[in-house]
Amino acid sequence: MSSTEALPPIDLGPAGQYPEGQVFRVSAEDSGWNDDIAVVHAEDGGFYALDDTCSHEAVSLSDGYVEEDTLECPMHASAFCLRTGVPETLPALRPVKTHQVTLEGDRLVLHPGTPRPDTESGE
Numbered sequence: 197m198s199s200t201e202a203l204p205p206i207d208l209g210p211a212g213q214y215p216e217g218q219v220f221r222v223s224a225e226d227s228g229w230n231d232d233i234a235v236v237h238a239e240d241g242g243f244y245a246l247d248d249t250c251s252h253e254a255v256s257l258s259d260g261y262v263e264e265d266t267l268e269c270p271m272h273a274s275a276f277c278l279r280t281g282v283p284e285t286l287p288a289l290r291p292v293k294t295h296q297v298t299l300e301g302d303r304l305v306l307h308p309g310t311p312r313p314d315t316e317s318g319e
């Protein structure tokens with residue numbers, strides 16, 4: 197079962213277990229979302245989440261690289277803005293969806309299907 201609608205939040209455990217500058221994958225099976233989700237602990241200390249499948253080809257962005265405020269695809273190096281999901285470099289042209297991540301106490305909570313409030317993709 198998979199959804200394109202907002203789903204119940206998922207407790208990802210203590211935020212402290214996710215090192216800065218790293219990306220982690222939450223499986224579609226675990227979230228119920230229609231794609232895996234790449235969760236990033238960025239170098240600015242913030243947490244971000246994007247659809248895991250690159251909008252250029254079917255490549256997992258969670259195998260890519262956190263570069264400042266972007267997640268870079270491991271295949272052709274399109275860099276997706278962590279806040280908006282919009283690719284800032286070619287060859288990808290379409291944004292990937294964003295998902296809200298919140299801190300509740302010391303716990304990291306993912307909200308699959310709920311876009312970040314400052315997202316531009318909004319779809």
Ligand code: FES
Binds near residue numbers: 251252253254255274
């Ligand atoms: S597969 Fe991601 S940029 Fe080409």
